[in-house]
Amino acid sequence: MFRPKVPTNPLPTGIVTPPAVIEPTTVIQHTPGPAPAPVAPAPTRPTVQLTPGALLAVIGGGTAVVLVVGAVLVSMLLAVAITAASVAVCALVARSLITAEAKRR
16 A cells, blocks of 8 residues: 555557667778878977066066055055944943943933
């Protein structure tokens, strides 16, 4: 009663599938042709050569990036410090108001 009954799939009627025919494969021998012509070697990639002016430009650009990123990080730190100080002041004011109200009663 509590066991599931698995239905069996009925076979289709009137449809007869023919047996599969497997044909043997034939092996074709390949005769090698003439040897391929030698390929010229690809040109090597040019190396990057920095002139003194380009080297100064790279150093200047890197310094500018470091200064900008440092300024952004310092300003974010300053914003967090100012926010923390203002929250602390608000907490002190709220605490003094609560204690003053409790003393009046």
